[in-house]
Amino acid sequence: MLKAMIVDDEAPARSELKFLLDELGQTEVVAEAASVREAIEKLKEYPVDVMFLDVNMPEATGLQLAEALQHLKFPPAVVFVTAYSEFALEAFKVSAIDYLVKPVETERLSQAISRVREHVSLHVAAQKSERIPVEKGGKKILIGIDKIRFVMARDDYAYLQTDTDRYFSTVSLAQLEKRLDGHGFFRVHRGYLVNLSMVEEIESVSGGTLLLTLNAVDEKIPVSRRRVSALKKALGL
Known part of the structure; x- marks a missing residue:
């Protein structure tokens, strides 16, 4: 009950x-x-x-x-x-x-x-x-945390990207950050949470910021300037 x-x-x-x-x-x-x-x-x-x-x-x-x-x-x-x-x-x-x-x-x-x-x-x-509830095509789905490449904020909601698809979540990025605490995720930008184990390439861009390339993801993820130092430390660079 x-x-x-x-x-x-x-x-x-x-x-x-x-x-x-x-x-x-x-x-x-x-x-x-x-x-x-x-x-x-x-x-x-x-x-x-x-x-x-x-x-x-x-x-x-x-x-x-x-x-x-x-x-x-x-x-x-x-x-x-x-x-x-x-x-x-x-x-x-x-x-x-x-x-x-x-x-x-x-x-x-x-x-x-x-x-x-x-x-x-x-x-x-x-x-x-160790799974996160998401939505896709009107259906509720549970996806494994280890499958998530990154989480992207959209207004008060969020999208979770895996190697094959993007899923909608009614939960905010801030709440997902708490849920994923201890699972190797890092807030690289106010709008992005990244699975550090999926980072394959780091590109320096103008203004002291970075772009991340993740495993099996075409989209490059921006890193805000104020998060660069902490990210490098988290990655052991």
């Missing part, structure tokens, strides 16, 4: 959502919070699989909380439950699994929970098997 936290500044809204979740019987609400600050404190005590977030709350918004959660190595899934439909695009930019508009229908909530279960199962499998 999924463990959940409800974050909403209105107590009746929290009670109604908890009632619906209890009725569906797939989620155990282990914590509630009336603000972002309270949610962060309770998350330390109650690790959860999913957080149901309102958007507008005192002091900080649910969107800000969702963005902060992305910096965790293994963040909980996020489902927004709000009276405002206009924040959906922003919600998915901070890796929301779903976006529900109040009043919430039971069937729609059930669909959201199914998406969360799929997301959690995929990420648990990835953590255990």
